[in-house]
Amino acid sequence: MSDTLVNMRDVRFVLYEMLDVEQLTKYEYFADHSRETFDIALDAAYKLAKEVFWPAYVPMDKQGVSLDTANNKATVAKEMHEIWAAAREGNWQGISGPAEYGGQQFPGTISAAVHFIQNAANTAAHMYIGSCAGAARLIYSFASEELKQIYVEKLFTGQWGGTMCLTEPQAGSSLSDVKTTAVPAKDGDYYLITGTKCFISNGDHDLAENIIHPVLARLPGAPPGVKGISLFVVPKYRVNDDGSVGEFNDVITAGFEHKLGLKGNFTATLSFGDEGKCRGWLLGEANKGLTYMFQLMNEARIATGSQATSVASNAFFHALEYSKERFQGRRITEKDPTTPPIAIIKHADIRRMLLIQKATVEGVFALLAYAAFVADKEHASPSAEERENANLVLELLTPVCKAYGSEAAYDAIIQAIQCYGGYGFSEDFPLAQMLRDCKVFPIYEGTNYMQAMDLLGRKVPMKGGKGFQALVAAATKTVKEAASIEQLKPLAEKIGAALKIVGETTMHLAGIAGKGDIELYMYSSATYIKMFSPMVVGWLLLWQAVVAKKALEKGAGEADVKYYKGKIETARFYINHEIPHLEANAQIMKSNERTAIDFDEEWF
């Protein structure tokens, strides 16, 4: 069984050779870092992932979580406690947190790589860890100094756990229908929270002495819809003046989900204020809760793409190793049945399935790293223009990371299972669990259709299409460079054509919106994101091929020559297979396909 979680050669290629992430250390905020600190973090993360996270992968699934309802006591696997302790020891909860609050202040690009590694080993486990930083950053960014002092460092150091509490049973994705209420207390600076939140990942556990819930709720008299939602910090246990954990804050865990996968993670239904004693503290200004929460939601969306793709990475290396070790059949041209069977990797169709996986994992990892790199620029660049451009590109890429990452990864794991044959259907091998774990990613943190609507409805037209234009400009630069390299010219032409097709299709759809057919415009978004995403990933793989080709020309060692050649041919495989389907999707949209819009529900 493979214990390669992630190809670290590829991680370093993306960070150092493709993105040149060291340039971030010229920004003041990251000035204490260097390639050396980056490498130490990456190596340590991999070691921990392999030695502590990964051995717990199957046991945590088998054991699941439990809840003692009578005592409101949630329990997670003992292996998770070991991971938590090790993560705290290495300050992994705080990898990208500001140093003033106990964090390591690494660039997000480095922490994206670290999260990818930890997710690859055990994503249900990593969720507990990542959610500390998510809640911490939300409070750090928008809360009062007082709240920051109480919560931020304890979250970044993993002393306390964190969540995000948006969904309610009756409302699902429709946040405008959030009903949880927050009533100002008569005797203090807090609010009394009442309501139920469901599908809360990391919602309860016994890993930390306290759990901090950012909760969306409505103040009395708040406007209807999303404009009347405020954000509150609601601890499981109240915090004493000295910062220690105080009395129970009336947050009851009403139950947990019996899930297809991610069974090691506690997905809770939380009941706030059953006894009328649940105190919450307003985070930022009233009625701006959703705006604030979008910071965390956007992080969570990119994190979801990372979860999916990293699991696909682990699955890919399992399939790769299995394909080398499993001997079966003969070459298609070999007619003599007495010749010995060959390793199945020698069958071209197995290599086809492995290439689907390799292209997905490497292409989407590049996308995730690029998104994080852009976010680092948005955060730390001294140039206002660069910050704005970075923000626009990041906004555009966020739904792509989530939706395309989650779907492509799932398809890749299916290919890994297919490489295993019958053993892929067996729970005695970890691939079945990987498939189960990954099924939620197209659903949670905003369904993939919400991502599609976000991309076409908000992100593409944002600021007159400025982000879109910036992305196309960056891709066009790569295309020009690739076109000057003989070996890459056919690929450059295909990505060039794809950019043109996506542009034309976007204009076509804008025309539909212009005529007022918002229904067809938004409906088309589901197909649009399927067209847009391979354009982005195809571009990033072409960019990688250019870097690899140049490195080959400069001269490289034997292992690197193989790596670079593989990189170039992976780009070729992806582009040759995906761009024709990108065109097909464009064709569907250009024909104004609207059968589902006009389909009467009684015809089903």
Added chain:
Amino acid sequence: MSDTLVNMRDVRFVLYEMLDVEQLTKYEYFADHSRETFDIALDAAYKLAKEVFWPAYVPMDKQGVSLDTANNKATVAKEMHEIWAAAREGNWQGISGPAEYGGQQFPGTISAAVHFIQNAANTAAHMYIGSCAGAARLIYSFASEELKQIYVEKLFTGQWGGTMCLTEPQAGSSLSDVKTTAVPAKDGDYYLITGTKCFISNGDHDLAENIIHPVLARLPGAPPGVKGISLFVVPKYRVNDDGSVGEFNDVITAGFEHKLGLKGNFTATLSFGDEGKCRGWLLGEANKGLTYMFQLMNEARIATGSQATSVASNAFFHALEYSKERFQGRRITEKDPTTPPIAIIKHADIRRMLLIQKATVEGVFALLAYAAFVADKEHASPSAEERENANLVLELLTPVCKAYGSEAAYDAIIQAIQCYGGYGFSEDFPLAQMLRDCKVFPIYEGTNYMQAMDLLGRKVPMKGGKGFQALVAAATKTVKEAASIEQLKPLAEKIGAALKIVGETTMHLAGIAGKGDIELYMYSSATYIKMFSPMVVGWLLLWQAVVAKKALEKGAGEADVKYYKGKIETARFYINHEIPHLEANAQIMKSNERTAIDFDEEWF
């Protein structure tokens, strides 16, 4: 929760309005049947499926199967015993068996519909039942009169169970490497069998007093490869001269698979002849075992398409009901958040996901029924020419039923889960189990790449492409008819174009094979079947649209008007979405895409 397993209106539409299955009763073999007996069987099958099969669906998954190794005693759920008894009472094991051996001698088209219904309710359960008939028909078709008298009726009446034993641990799909041996006994008409078979569905259980294993094995001195494989009838318990069950035949159940799904079905590893006492009887002639087994394998491949699609049918009706009952969000054009939420089926994207499911379920059911209808003609037509044509078309459609059926159904279930949102990831609803159950179908009974190779490597070129031409001729007839109907003209044009593209691509690939590049030719099969299948299903849906349109013109009741309109628009949805991707796949093949062939395994 939905209890609609299958749309019986659609089943009857396919059988009576599209295929005119009653015409089969003019053949002597089916002369005792009529529309009346068909309807009685369909209604009874549905009632049994709903009342007995379906309630056991979740319990059988939860309970799984067990094995008492010390006593070689396999046990399945008590619910399965109830199903078995009910199935025997209705003689469902023998639905298509010849009357002289206790069967009901229904046309295969009717039994295809019955199997679809029973699979939709509980496919793990139906496997036990269907495998009786599979083994029975194999013995009936090829064995000596003596063996037929011993086994066939007991299998068709479900007194004994049946299996098919092909796969061995070291050989997997590579049947030429089968190692199980059969040595002629010195003291009788039997052979001593020694070997291990794995992944044997229905391989052991306590449903019947005996289990009959058709086993592939080699005789001493047999030629290497598939030309040296013989087929043996190996009962779990020997049969006394009076037909009663005799002593144990040294067939040990070494274990069972811990599977992702189909947990209610006992997937065994069987050890034959550990004590040197396992007797088998040669079925037909020596060294022709694989030829015989292909009858059963082809049945099993079509059955696999049925399993997958029927589960997708059940999932679809769950998603449909959920989409009507779940209220969330507002129309995209509704800006007032105080208006009440709407049923999610009113969102166009939900209808898009439902239409993917509906088109898949109805399109592939039509394919399965058409394949069975063609098989009935092959079996019962008095015309030698019609029998040959039917055989060729059936050969061509078999890998499409299996590969496309299994993949499209899986994708459809994913859409059903997406309609459920977070609840789709919960094991408290049956969709997660449906997804788990369906993951094996692209793998077993010959992986989908084996189906692809079968289609392009054997079936398309068979007899100079005669089957392919017959299929294209049938589809062209539909296209011409549809082209004369204004509403269907655009769809007719698209299917017409698809036929042309598939023809051209086939010629292009034949040219590659002609130049001796067998590796590229066979490699292309994986893409070829993805192009070929939507052509077939698109044609069948167009055919249905023509029938529906004519029925509408003749005048129909209110419910039928809705059904027919839905039928036409389902064809439109499928064709508009799938044909552009068919073209994309053709484009990939025409560009001689071969990156994976040339990709060095050390580059991964």
